[in-house]
Amino acid sequence: MDFQTASQRGKLVISNIGLLLSGDLKQPILDADTIVAVDGRIAAVGKAKDVDTEGATVTVDARGSALAPGLIDSHVHPVFGDWTPRQNQIGWIESFMNGGVTSMISAGEVHLPGRPKDIVGLKALAITAQRAFANFRPGGVKVIAGAPVVETGMTEADFAELAQAGVGLLGEIGLGSVKTGPEARQMVAWARKHGIRSTIHTGGPSTPGSSYIDKDVVLEADADIIGHINGGHTALPLDQIRCLCERCHRGIEIVHNGNELAGLTALRFAKELGQLERVILGTDSPAGSGVQPTGMLRLIALLSSVGDTPAELAFCFATGNTARLHALDCGLIAVGKAADFVLMDAAQHSSGKGLLDSVQKGDLPGVGMVIIDGIVRCGRSRNTPPPTRLPEIVHS
Numbered sequence: 483m484d485f486q487t488a489s490q491r492g493k494l495v496i497s498n499i500g501l502l503l504s505g506d507l508k509q510p511i512l513d514a515d516t517i518v519a520v521d522g523r524i525a526a527v528g529k530a531k532d533v534d535t536e537g538a539t540v541t542v543d544a545r546g547s548a549l550a551p552g553l554i555d556s557h558v559h560p561v562f563g564d565w566t567p568r569q570n571q572i573g574w575i576e577s578f579m580n581g582g583v584t585s586m587i588s589a590g591e592v593h594l595p596g597r598p599k600d601i602v603g604l605k606a607l608a609i610t611a612q613r614a615f616a617n618f619r620p621g622g623v624k625v626i627a628g629a630p631v632v633e634t635g636m637t638e639a640d641f642a643e644l645a646q647a648g649v650g651l652l653g654e655i656g657l658g659s660v661k662t663g664p665e666a667r668q669m670v671a672w673a674r675k676h677g678i679r680s681t682i683h684t685g686g687p688s689t690p691g692s693s694y695i696d697k698d699v700v701l702e703a704d705a706d707i708i709g710h711i712n713g714g715h716t717a718l719p720l721d722q723i724r725c726l727c728e729r730c731h732r733g734i735e736i737v738h739n740g741n742e743l744a745g746l747t748a749l750r751f752a753k754e755l756g757q758l759e760r761v762i763l764g765t766d767s768p769a770g771s772g773v774q775p776t777g778m779l780r781l782i783a784l785l786s787s788v789g790d791t792p793a794e795l796a797f798c799f800a801t802g803n804t805a806r807l808h809a810l811d812c813g814l815i816a817v818g819k820a821a822d823f824v825l826m827d828a829a830q831h832s833s834g835k836g837l838l839d840s841v842q843k844g845d846l847p848g849v850g851m852v853i854i855d856g857i858v859r860c861g862r863s864r865n866t867p868p869p870t871r872l873p874e875i876v877h878s
């Protein structure tokens with residue numbers, strides 16, 4: 483079948499799932515082996531004998547593979563199409579899909595050459611980016627974009643206009659001229675009033691031209707997400723990271739292109755606070771460190787292995803937690819959610835016994851299939867190590 487042009491309409495049955503990861507921290511593993519999706523949404527989850535698998539348009543035999551919700555990269559910097567000018571690379575989003583990513587959230591289209599910084603121009607860019615990515619999905623990936631970088635001089639009317647035009651996100655505060663606590667707080671409040679979610683750059687400048695944002699500014703701004711709490715790449719001192727975890731209740735975002743020690747420490751603080759539901763994961767790519775098609779899987783393996791966290795919980799950070807904080811209709815294996823899945827197994831020759839053990843030993847899983855909106859988008863990934871067991875389409 484054609485991976486790219488298949489219709490979302492119809493009935494997809496996935497059988498013989500060896501391990502079903504839900505994306506929900508409260509119950510990360512489901513006692514089920516079959517999923518039915520109708521017209522791109524999950525219609526049933528259960529044991530084969532208990533769900534109606536008749537009349538499938540497409541049947542996938544998971545052959546004992548694990549299935550998780552498709553990964554959500556909470557922090558990317560797309561520009562236009564599947565091209566990034568930062569590393570002059572084409573096809574990066576489709577490559578991420580081969581790393582299990584089915585949704586991405588823009589933290590600002592800041593790499594556009596000649597990016598407009600005047601208020602009319604930045605609003606026009608955000609609206610254009612939102613529209614362009616709503617209309618164009620490389621590899622089927624849902625890129626939620628149109629994230630304006632706020633600049634000094636914006637008024638509440640600008641946020642109202644953006645919201646009215648369909649913009650639902652702000653780019654990282656601190657990448658533009660708004661850098662002080664009081665000014666950031668005002669912009670975040672206006673955004674929130676009009677239903678626009680916000681994130682803030684945390685730590686040292688990422689590249690020449692961006693800024694240093696310390697814990698006092700982050701706390702005063704009160705954005706919905708503490709963007710890359712582990713820096714992008716330069717992190718705040720660990721006592722400031724502790725303070726951010728303890729003194730606000732907002733999302734704790736850990737990124738691949740950040741400081742690993744700071745990321746692991748932030749995870750430990752969240753654990754000690756009993757607030758793992760705040761932890762979300764992103765790559766912060768494209769960036770100076772490049773793009774990493776397996777960046778989300780690498781981060782999950784790092785936090786699980788060195789961070790001593792059960793792998794089934796680490797997958798929740800990259801799926802259900804992010805969907806909840808960003809109000810997305812995916813990221814969970816539950817009836818009514820988008821049929822976005824990644825099928826995986828322990829990589830061939832991993833020392834781990836099965837998917838979870840292999841991730842806890844620090845190995846990347848092998849991706850065997852990615853499904854978005856009920857459509858098979860790729861079979862065996864070209865970017866991960868080969869999985870031990872491989873799902874297959876048995877009827878279409």
Ligand SMILES: [Zn+2]
Nearest residue numbers: 654683688714
């Ligand atoms: Zn940043």
